[in-house]
Structures are given as structure tokens and as C-alpha cells.
Amino acid sequence: MLGHALKQEAWRVVVLVLGALWALSMTPSVLAGMAWLGRQDASTAHDVIVLGGSLVVIGWAVIPVLLPGMDDTLDISRFATFGLRARTLVPGLLVAGLVSVPVLFTGFVTLAPAVAWGSRALRITQEQGVAAWSAGVPVVVAVIGAPVALLTCLLASRLTTTLAGRILAARRSRRIATALTVVVGVALVPVLLRIGQEGLEGSLERVPGVAAVLGWTPVGVVWAAPAVAAQGDLLGAVGRLAVGAGWVVLCVAAWGALLQRALESPPARGGQVRRRPDAVLGKGREGSHGRLAAGAVTRRALRYWSADPRYVSAMLGAVAAPLIIVLLLATVVDVPDAVALSVGVAIGGSIGWGRHNDLAFDGSAFWLHVVARAPGWSDRTGRAVGALAWSLPVTVAVTLIGVGAVGRWDLAPAAVGAGVGVLCTGLAVSAVSSVLLPYPVPQAGASPFAAQMGAVGASLAAQLLTSATTLLLCLPVLVSFGAALWWRTSMAWVTLGAGVLGGAVVLVAGIVVGGRLYDARAARLLVRLV
Amino acid sequence: MRPPAPAEPGAQALELRGLVKRFGATVAVAGLDLTIPAGSFYGMVGPNGAGKTTTLSMATGLLTPDAGTVLVHGIDLWRRPVEAAPLLGVLPDGLRLFDRLTGPELISYAGLLRGMDRDVLATRRDDLVEALDLRGAGSTLVADYSAGMTKKVALACALVHAPRLLVLDEPFEAVDPVSGAAIRGILQQFVAAGGTVVLSSHVMALVERVCDHVAVVAGGRVLAAGPLDEVRADRDLEERFVELLGGSAQARELTWLRPSSG
Known part of the structure; x- marks a missing residue:
């Protein structure tokens, strides 16, 4: 289906190529940043990587919802008529979602921390004579964590768009959506106020605290694992990897359940809502x-x-x-x-x-x-x-x-x-x-x-x-x-x-x-x- | 059966002259001429892809013709659309409706877009809901209507401003027999009161039952047109139709189409 979509429009190819060029142009700066991180101490690297990594995951979750039309992966409702079970679709849809420029770039970004930890490992084996195998542990953890992080990104975007699609399609839950927006909007105001008061420096001072919290949340746990290993806590690193993998399994299960529900009850129709007989006719003076x-x-x-x-x-x-x-x-x-x-x-x-x-x-x-x-x-x-x-x-x-x-x-x-x-x-x-x-x-x-x-x-x-x-x-x-x-x-x-x-x-x-x-x-x- | 209307100018409800429409290399309508007398109940029949929908779309202002003119009660629809539009009631086939409105709301919307007085509109809306048996669905969104209900509410939108000419594309498709009878009754009443109805269908029996004039269309041209009895020439309309199209009534035998052939 992707191949077919590509054939349909030359413009699409142009967009793909432009996207690829942008991703390529970003590659050196990401690598340079990682090399710089390799020269910093482990806790700074931890903070930056966890914060940046979490932003990547959150971006994957939020941007497709806010920019409708960006999600050009296969639409589940197309399969509704085939009577397939969701379990057979989940792996297929996930693999189909892998073949795109943003995914390839994100895949590269998830691997990039391995560069930071690698250059750090080289440095400390040379300077401090630490055994190569123990310095290399964070690199191994980072490489193992990369696919987990990539899957987290993909699943986050699928989960949020599927959920948002369902919430918006069901007429009764529109009120919930509106209420949520108001709550989020109101919650943003104090944040804005805070940033306004403390300025940039004040906000930066909070980064380590924020990163520590993020390091245990689903969006940050995998990114934190190599840093924890670098600080010598091998058990903690393995634990975090396991938690990250657990989140992926949970997300797959949740997405599968959502798909199954979408297949059984297509979201096109919500419940029938009783309305006032005629809100269009209107009142008032007759006019032209x-x-x-x-x-x-x-x-x-x-x-x-x-x-x-x-x-x-x-x-x-x-x-x-x-x-x-x-x-x-x-x-x-x-x-x-x-x-x-x-x-x-x-x-x-x-x-x-x-x-x-x-x-x-x-x-x-x-x-x-x-x-x-x-x-x-x-x-x-x-x-x-x-x-x-x-x-x-x-x-x-x-x-x-x-x-x-x-x-x-x-x-x-x-x-x-x-x-x-x-x-x-x-x-x-x-x-x-x-x-x-x-x-x-x-x-x-x-x-x-x-x-x-x-x-x-x-x-x-x-x-x-x-x-x-x-x-x-x-x-x-x-x-x-x-x-x-x-x-x-x-x-x-x-x-x-x-x-x-x-x-x-x-x-x-x-x-x-x-x-x-x-x-x-x-x-x-x-x-x-x- | 109504006698053929006199051929004096102005007594024609709808005149199509030399209509042409091409889609890329395909010629959908190839210089079609058709005159529909006022007060007639006119049926347009033709095989799939004959250009019925394309013709009716051009006749109702929904599709710009490449060439030709459309006269609605003598007014050029494509030159003076604002004058011609009020005379026309249109029911297209295969187009959507504003389905987040309820049925009555959609009828009001159609009336207000045509600039109808609110009091008159409210009365007519209620009459139409009653006559087309839409009461039960009065507070349901059109999105949740069945295909037949949707067709009926679209018909109500075509009728609400009391046009002189109704052009209906496949008005009986997906409509159950009871609703079909109700629609037929309304249309016959409309013709009896001096209105003109043009409808397309591929169900010959239905056209034979309700229409007094018929046009057979194929390949974007009119093969035969006139009062029903003249066109069918003492035969069954379906036989005459197949004969006009030059196909044999006997289909090629599908020898493999047997339960035993596996």
C-alpha cells in the first residue's frame, strides 16, 4: 500500500526527499552533540539524554494528534471489512509503520546515545585504565535500549491517534475532550507564569530534578538505563531496560485492544444523540x-x-x-x-x-x-x-x-x-x-x-x-x-x-x-x- | 394517460440542446438533445454508464457542460442561474448531505438557503416530515439514517421551495416499497397540480408504471424519446429497450455456471 501511495503523487516523493535531506543534515549535529556529551560527566549526560529522549517520545505521541493528515500510516478502518483479528494486524501494521523517513531518523536518534557512551568509554579506558569491558557496559545497554525506545515512540503515536480518533468520533465523549482541553490549558498557565518569573537560568536549574523523574516514567526509562550503568549500577540499568520493555509490551496490548474494538465497532458512528428538533431554522426578523x-x-x-x-x-x-x-x-x-x-x-x-x-x-x-x-x-x-x-x-x-x-x-x-x-x-x-x-x-x-x-x-x-x-x-x-x-x-x-x-x-x-x-x-x- | 403537450415555446419545462461533457478522453454525453414538456412525468432510462447522471447534473446546474444549453421554462440555466434556480427542485444521486443536522434541520437549511420566509418554511417542513413519514427520525442526525430515509429527506429538500420542475436522479433506489409508494404518491400529486417531474432509473417496470413520457439514453445520446406508448410501440418497454441498444435478449450462455462444475 505504501508503494502504491508513492506512485500516486510526485509531490509526495518530493516531500519524502526533502524530509530525508533534513534528516541527513541533522545527523552530523546530533553526532557532534553526542560526542560532546561523551566528554561530560555521567550525570550531565544522563540529564540531557533523558530530557531529549523524553521530548522525542512525547513528540511522537503529540504531534500526529495536533497536525491531522501527518499520520500517513495505514488506517485501521480500511481493514474493518476483511474480518481480520487485531492480533494478526498488530505486527503487520507496526512493520509497515517502520518504513518512513521520520521513523528511520528516530531510529538513528535512539542509537545516538550509544555514540556518547562509546566515546566516554574510550576516554576513560585511556585516561583511567579502567578495563574495557566494564567501561563498555553502558554502550551495550544503550544499543539494547535503542529498539525499545524506537518501539516506544511508534506505539506512543499509534496509541494517541487511535485514542483521539475514537474520542472525537463518539459524540458523547466530545464533552470530555473539551473538558480535557480546558484542564490542560488551565494547567499550562502556571507553567507559563513560572517560566516567566524564573527566566531561562531558573528553568535550567530544574533540569536534573525533572530528568530524574522522567527517568522512571515510560517516556524516559529506556534513555536513563545506560547512564545508570555508567554510574556503576548495573542492576538498576537492567531493571530500567526491563521496565522499558514492559512498557512496550503493555502498549502493544493496549493498542491491540483498541484495534480490536475499532474492528468490532467502527468509530464512524457514535451513539444516537437526541437533539432539539430544529436548531437551524432560527428566529428573528425576516430578511433578504x-x-x-x-x-x-x-x-x-x-x-x-x-x-x-x-x-x-x-x-x-x-x-x-x-x-x-x-x-x-x-x-x-x-x-x-x-x-x-x-x-x-x-x-x-x-x-x-x-x-x-x-x-x-x-x-x-x-x-x-x-x-x-x-x-x-x-x-x-x-x-x-x-x-x-x-x-x-x-x-x-x-x-x-x-x-x-x-x-x-x-x-x-x-x-x-x-x-x-x-x-x-x-x-x-x-x-x-x-x-x-x-x-x-x-x-x-x-x-x-x-x-x-x-x-x-x-x-x-x-x-x-x-x-x-x-x-x-x-x-x-x-x-x-x-x-x-x-x-x-x-x-x-x-x-x-x-x-x-x-x-x-x-x-x-x-x-x-x-x-x-x-x-x-x-x-x-x-x-x-x- | 396525459396527451402529449403542445409544442409551443414556453410550454417546455426543460430543454436540453446539444449537451456535451467529456472527462479526459471519455465522452460521457455526446451532443444530447431532449425536450421535456411541462406537466409531464418523464422517465429517463439507460444502461449503466449511459450518461444519465452526467446529463441530469448538467441540467440542474451541478456540472458545467462543455457545450450546449439548458433551458428551464425558457430561462437559460447557465446564463441566468439566479432566475432559473427557484424553478428547479433537485435530487442528485451519490452526493452527500450535511449529515450532522437532523432531518427537519436539513429541510430548514435547504429552505433558508433558498431564502424562504421562516413561517412558511416551518409549516412546509412539518408537512414534509409528516408526508414522508420522517417523524420517528425527527430528532436523529441524518448520519444515523438508513439509505432509504436519507433519500426521503433529500427529496424533502428538493420539494420544500415548491419548484415547478423536479429533476430526480434514481429517486427510488434503496427505498423500501412502502416509502416508494409514498414518494410516488407525492410525485403524482405534484404532476396533477401542473408540475413536471424528470427522473432517471434503470428499473423499466417502475418507469412504465409511473411515467407518461420516456427517453432511452445510451452512450451519451438519446436513442428514443416521447410519450411512453410511442416509444414502446405496443411492446414491453424492456424488450424495446434491449432492441434499441442492439443487444440480443439472449445472453451468452455461461456453460460453467452450474453447481456441478465446481
């Missing part, structure tokens, strides 16, 4: 054709934001991805104020830009719009308002949390203005681009994490164009925001005005242009969505 249609599109969009797994996962991704990026930045770069104040901008941008392929999510159901011939602006308005209804409060709230975290209330208007401006600009670009450049997405009822065959080229082009355009249109408000941050605080109110008014103007312009294009292209669009 366009106003009525826009209202209906908005109410329909709101239902989809809460009831369609593809929209829910897009919503979670659009909010969570920038939060994580900002948090990571906060730990590395020493400008916590600016970073905390930019949270809203990042979220507004990811939500607004994230709608650039809005129309494709309708799929062929879009025919109802085509035959009804409602004015294009009403369709565009309905979708934009449906997204704004939840994203405007979320963007403002997150911005204010960021402002509160660093206590720069004097800059609050600037942060809010920039966030709202970027959100509106993103939606404006989306109002045009979803008509101009639709590309295939998972159909309603399919897993939101399934990649679309043959869509990589079109989606790359559309994503590049829309992000470049959004960035360009956002420049004025971003410059004003930067001026408020680093030049004069009084620019804050200018930024608020520029963001809100400018955003509104750009959004209306996007709706008008997108609406005209829509009117001219509705039927041709339908063909591309089927």
Missing part, C-alpha cells in the same frame, strides 16, 4: 435571501464545530499547537514578556488561517448550496461568523491570560488588537482561498487524522500561498504591535484600533471578493469537492 442564508450557514457551522470530529480536531489543534509552540519558545528564548503577549496573535493566526480550506470540509454535500444559488457573500459571511462566534472570545481570553501571566496590563490593548486583527485577516484570506484553492480533506465520518491520497501537492501550494498572504496582510498590525512592545507603550491603543478596525475592513473585503468568486465558480467547485 442573503441574510436568511447567511444565518442558516452560521447555525449549521456552529453545529459542525461541536458535532463533527474533523472540526473538533481542527479546533483543538488550532488552539493547542500555538500554545505549545509559545511555551517551547518561552523556555528557550529569553523574552518571556513578548512571548506571553504574543499567545493571542499565535492562536488568532492559527484559527483564522486554519479555515483556508473551509469549503472542502462540506464535501459533496455542497451541492445543496449550488442548487439553492444563495448569494456568495452570504455563504462566506455565514462561515466567517460561525468561526468568529467561538474563536473571538477564545482569542481575547487567551490573550488576556498571557497578559496576566507577565502582568503587563499596559500592553493589553496592543495584544488584544493584534490577536483580533490577525484572526480577522486569517478569516478574510480563508474566505477567498477556500473558493480558489480547495484541496481534498477527510470526508465526513472518516478519521480526522487520515491523510488524503494525492492531496499533498495541492495542499502544500494552498498552504504556502495562504500563509504568505495572511502574513503580508497582517504586517501593519504586527509592526504596530512590535512598536508597542519595544518602542512606545502608547502605541498599544493604536494597535487595538488598527487590529479591530483594520481586521473588520479586511474581513469584509475578503467576504466580498470571496463571494464574487463563489458566485462565478460554485458548480466548478462542487466537482473538486466530490
Whole structure:
């Protein structure tokens, strides 16, 4: 199946080659880093390797969930009709998952600590005359641990995507997902605050403690084993390897159980949920054709934001991805104020830009719009308002949390203005681009994490164009925001005005242009969505 | 049986002139001409791949033709779509619905997209739910409907704005006999009230039972068209159909198709 997928699209090959080049270019720096670690004492090496290794595992677990479409491994639901047992599928799917650039690179990374321990072993046998066999123990442990770590990475990603797919597909558990997001979001705030207060140095001092804890968790235990061996605790090292292998066995069992359940009850249907008879009709004054249609599109969009797994996962991704990026930045770069104040901008941008392929999510159901011939602006308005209804409060709230975290209330208007401006600009670009450049997405009822065959080229082009355009249109408000941050605080109110008014103007312009294009292209669009 | 409608201009509900559609090297519809008189119950029959769906998609504004014109009650659908669209009710085959809405919500959605007044819409929605026996499913999402229920709610969406011409692609497919009878009743009522129905099907018996006009389509062209009795010429429609297509009624014998041949 992978071979077949490769044939389908030349772009896919380009992406694969680019990925391979990136991985190759990273190889020397990883090796150099490991050689440097070999010259440090064992506890430093332990801390760095455990922390880095844990980040790799967590990355494997989290990134496929946040970036839908990245998981191009074989989708379990395709096998649902064959009546196979999960036990026969687990090894096959795991092996099939091994043949990809990220996996090969990760495999190399899991082996890399062996280099560090190897160069350390060479050094101490020469300098201190320790017997080669006893200095070599950590190397052996690292080599044995490498496949265990690689399997942990793979299984972590399979477990999280399968779980997330099921949770989002079952309508009843959407509330749980929403609640979880809120809890995680709230939990991130104190972390952000802490990092803001202590700065980079303060955070670094905590690394040994964090690493010690991680060394016993499933994500870090295998990485810790060689370090423990280097410190002379052979029993501890073997113990950790065994615990790591135990985790792998547990993960395989859990994944197998999930697959078995997915095969027995495909996740496409959740329980039947009783609803109010009609939430689409709406109330209020009678209006023109366009106003009525826009209202209906908005109410329909709101239902989809809460009831369609593809929209829910897009919503979670659009909010969570920038939060994580900002948090990571906060730990590395020493400008916590600016970073905390930019949270809203990042979220507004990811939500607004994230709608650039809005129309494709309708799929062929879009025919109802085509035959009804409602004015294009009403369709565009309905979708934009449906997204704004939840994203405007979320963007403002997150911005204010960021402002509160660093206590720069004097800059609050600037942060809010920039966030709202970027959100509106993103939606404006989306109002045009979803008509101009639709590309295939998972159909309603399919897993939101399934990649679309043959869509990589079109989606790359559309994503590049829309992000470049959004960035360009956002420049004025971003410059004003930067001026408020680093030049004069009084620019804050200018930024608020520029963001809100400018955003509104750009959004209306996007709706008008997108609406005209829509009117001219509705039927041709339908063909591309089927 | 209704007499053939007079051929004066304006009395035609739907006129297809020289419709052409190519998909790559394949010609799906090759210069198709068809005139459907107002007030007729018109059946379009043809083998699989005859171009029925492609033709009906072009006739309803869902697929841009490569060449040709479509006139809906004299209005050029592809030149003046905003004027022609309200006259048309469409039921496509094989396209999805917004299935995260309930049946009644989907009907409301279709009505509002067409700019209908809310009070009128609410009454009609309830009438349609009643007439198509969708009550039991009134609070269930369309995603959880059976194939037949889905077809019925899509038909309701086509009817809600009271069009003058209904174009239905395979309206009876996957519909159980009871629902089929209900749909037939609604369509016959619609024609009796002066409306026009065009439907495609590959079930000859059904077309013979409900339609008064028929067109036989194959290879993207019309082989025969007109009042049902003229087209079938005192014979069974199915025999006439096979004859028109030039195939022999006797299939090649599959000598190995016996329980004993293993």
C-alpha cells in the first residue's frame, strides 16, 4: 500500500526527499552533540539524554494528534471489512509503520546515545585504565535500549491517534475532550507564569530534578538505563531496560485492544444523540435571501464545530499547537514578556488561517448550496461568523491570560488588537482561498487524522500561498504591535484600533471578493469537492 | 394517460440542446438533445454508464457542460442561474448531505438557503416530515439514517421551495416499497397540480408504471424519446429497450455456471 501511495503523487516523493535531506543534515549535529556529551560527566549526560529522549517520545505521541493528515500510516478502518483479528494486524501494521523517513531518523536518534557512551568509554579506558569491558557496559545497554525506545515512540503515536480518533468520533465523549482541553490549558498557565518569573537560568536549574523523574516514567526509562550503568549500577540499568520493555509490551496490548474494538465497532458512528428538533431554522426578523442564508450557514457551522470530529480536531489543534509552540519558545528564548503577549496573535493566526480550506470540509454535500444559488457573500459571511462566534472570545481570553501571566496590563490593548486583527485577516484570506484553492480533506465520518491520497501537492501550494498572504496582510498590525512592545507603550491603543478596525475592513473585503468568486465558480467547485 | 403537450415555446419545462461533457478522453454525453414538456412525468432510462447522471447534473446546474444549453421554462440555466434556480427542485444521486443536522434541520437549511420566509418554511417542513413519514427520525442526525430515509429527506429538500420542475436522479433506489409508494404518491400529486417531474432509473417496470413520457439514453445520446406508448410501440418497454441498444435478449450462455462444475 505504501508503494502504491508513492506512485500516486510526485509531490509526495518530493516531500519524502526533502524530509530525508533534513534528516541527513541533522545527523552530523546530533553526532557532534553526542560526542560532546561523551566528554561530560555521567550525570550531565544522563540529564540531557533523558530530557531529549523524553521530548522525542512525547513528540511522537503529540504531534500526529495536533497536525491531522501527518499520520500517513495505514488506517485501521480500511481493514474493518476483511474480518481480520487485531492480533494478526498488530505486527503487520507496526512493520509497515517502520518504513518512513521520520521513523528511520528516530531510529538513528535512539542509537545516538550509544555514540556518547562509546566515546566516554574510550576516554576513560585511556585516561583511567579502567578495563574495557566494564567501561563498555553502558554502550551495550544503550544499543539494547535503542529498539525499545524506537518501539516506544511508534506505539506512543499509534496509541494517541487511535485514542483521539475514537474520542472525537463518539459524540458523547466530545464533552470530555473539551473538558480535557480546558484542564490542560488551565494547567499550562502556571507553567507559563513560572517560566516567566524564573527566566531561562531558573528553568535550567530544574533540569536534573525533572530528568530524574522522567527517568522512571515510560517516556524516559529506556534513555536513563545506560547512564545508570555508567554510574556503576548495573542492576538498576537492567531493571530500567526491563521496565522499558514492559512498557512496550503493555502498549502493544493496549493498542491491540483498541484495534480490536475499532474492528468490532467502527468509530464512524457514535451513539444516537437526541437533539432539539430544529436548531437551524432560527428566529428573528425576516430578511433578504442573503441574510436568511447567511444565518442558516452560521447555525449549521456552529453545529459542525461541536458535532463533527474533523472540526473538533481542527479546533483543538488550532488552539493547542500555538500554545505549545509559545511555551517551547518561552523556555528557550529569553523574552518571556513578548512571548506571553504574543499567545493571542499565535492562536488568532492559527484559527483564522486554519479555515483556508473551509469549503472542502462540506464535501459533496455542497451541492445543496449550488442548487439553492444563495448569494456568495452570504455563504462566506455565514462561515466567517460561525468561526468568529467561538474563536473571538477564545482569542481575547487567551490573550488576556498571557497578559496576566507577565502582568503587563499596559500592553493589553496592543495584544488584544493584534490577536483580533490577525484572526480577522486569517478569516478574510480563508474566505477567498477556500473558493480558489480547495484541496481534498477527510470526508465526513472518516478519521480526522487520515491523510488524503494525492492531496499533498495541492495542499502544500494552498498552504504556502495562504500563509504568505495572511502574513503580508497582517504586517501593519504586527509592526504596530512590535512598536508597542519595544518602542512606545502608547502605541498599544493604536494597535487595538488598527487590529479591530483594520481586521473588520479586511474581513469584509475578503467576504466580498470571496463571494464574487463563489458566485462565478460554485458548480466548478462542487466537482473538486466530490 | 396525459396527451402529449403542445409544442409551443414556453410550454417546455426543460430543454436540453446539444449537451456535451467529456472527462479526459471519455465522452460521457455526446451532443444530447431532449425536450421535456411541462406537466409531464418523464422517465429517463439507460444502461449503466449511459450518461444519465452526467446529463441530469448538467441540467440542474451541478456540472458545467462543455457545450450546449439548458433551458428551464425558457430561462437559460447557465446564463441566468439566479432566475432559473427557484424553478428547479433537485435530487442528485451519490452526493452527500450535511449529515450532522437532523432531518427537519436539513429541510430548514435547504429552505433558508433558498431564502424562504421562516413561517412558511416551518409549516412546509412539518408537512414534509409528516408526508414522508420522517417523524420517528425527527430528532436523529441524518448520519444515523438508513439509505432509504436519507433519500426521503433529500427529496424533502428538493420539494420544500415548491419548484415547478423536479429533476430526480434514481429517486427510488434503496427505498423500501412502502416509502416508494409514498414518494410516488407525492410525485403524482405534484404532476396533477401542473408540475413536471424528470427522473432517471434503470428499473423499466417502475418507469412504465409511473411515467407518461420516456427517453432511452445510451452512450451519451438519446436513442428514443416521447410519450411512453410511442416509444414502446405496443411492446414491453424492456424488450424495446434491449432492441434499441442492439443487444440480443439472449445472453451468452455461461456453460460453467452450474453447481456441478465446481
